[in-house]
Amino acid sequence: MTLSKSKKIVHISAFFGAIVCLSPIPFSDSIMLLPIQAWMIMKLYKVNNKKQSDGLIKGIMTSMTLSVIGKGLAGNLLKLIPMIGSFWGIAINVIVAVVLTEMIGMSVSEALEQNEIDNTKDLMIILSRATKLFV
Secondary structure, X not given: OHHHHHHHHHHHHHHHHHHHOOOOOOOXXXXXXXXXXXXXXXXXXXXXXXXXXXXXXXXXXXXXXXHHHHHOHHHHHHOOOOOHHXXXXXXXXHHHHHHHHHHHHHXXXXXXXXXXXXXXXXXXXXXXXXXXXXX
16 A cells, blocks of 8 residues: 555656646756655655654755756756757656656655665665666
């Protein structure tokens, strides 16, 4: 039951990640994607009845900021080209946001279910592994 709830949270987060990437403004989607992914991770903790440490949100935001911005760089640079660049930039960023959010969510969900996360440092390791798979 926890796994199905976790998957639902991950899929909803990926959906909202795709929506924020529809913005034609370069780099605005990267900023809006971070809170969605942080919310997802906090919800996954709650569904798995895990305690959230005080530095959890700060740790999430710190570790994922460069990753999310870097992964969307190609799409955001394309958005700088009027008309066609905006279309392809948005398309690339939507795909990147959905795949990245799904990978992060499923990795964290699986680690929480297997009790692999005891503190913020463990979470950072899981996030690092999940985002490295994307490169």
